[in-house]
Amino acid sequence: MSFNMVVLVKQVPDTSNIVEDAMKPDGTVNRDALPAIINPEDLCALEEAIKIKENSGGTITVISMGPPKAEDALRYCLCMGADKAILLSDRKFAASDTLATSYTLAKAIEKLPCFDIIFCGRQAIDGDTAQVGPQVAEKLNINQLTYVFNIAQLTKEYIVVKRDIGDGYEVCKSPLPVLLTISSKANTPRPPSVKRAMAYKNLKAQKGDNGLILLWDHNSIGADPNRCGLKGSKTRVKKVENVVLKTFDKKDIQPTLDCISGLLKELMEDHIIG
Secondary structure, X not given: XXXXXXXXXXXXXXXXXXXXXXXXXXXXXXXHHOOEXXXXXXXXXXXXXXXXXXXXXXXXXXXXXXXXXXXXXXXXHHHHOOOEEEEEOOHHHOOOOHHHHHHHHHHHHHHOOOOOEEEEEOOOOOOOOOXXXXXXXXXXXXXXXXXXXXXXXXXXXXXXEEEEOOOOEEEEEEEOOEEEEEOOOOOOOOOOOHHHHHHHOOOOOEEOOOOOEEEEOOOOOOOOHHHOOOOOOOOOOOOXXXXXXXXXXXXXXXXXXXXXXXXXXXXXXXXXXX
């Protein structure tokens, strides 16, 4: 029993290192001003795929849409344990919102011979929409299970997972093929293999259908340019505001019972707490 798995990953700006010019005047992210990393929950998604491969066998194809430098992220995924990678890079893909992104990713997946499970991170740290995975599933007309943190059972016919619902979890069952979005609660991604890192350190994306990192444009996947990039995006940034938090008043409260009781009384009178 083996599975053909696809993992969708995104190279994102490291939002833990925000600088003053992180945003452009048009409201888009200035990606050149921030270091690039792989979206953290996408690595959790890849880890889940690798665990299935180790236990049941199969192949893992990683797909990412982005500029040419995104091949660094794909190289890292190969070093973790993926078998093949595809970089969707084309100027026509630029400035995609989630609608255009999911269309492009779905067209690439449709070009693959077959797939059983598609893995995505729950959401990306740059957009925080959690929309791309579900939109890809809708375009492929397959089931989706979101916020997954545990795969309880897997056969060639169906999968059983636990999904986070905030104050508890649901146990859900779905036939294959299926798309899963994986949360950070699922696992701790493994580090890349040193042996693989040495073997793949000079690996570059290649056009066509042969190679470990394939480079595909809109023609390669038969995508309509009018549904890609800015042309295919329905979202527009109307206004960007910088929020600055300021402290106008502060009080020093001594760690005594009377002082803490007085503070609680004051907060309740001001209806800050009830």
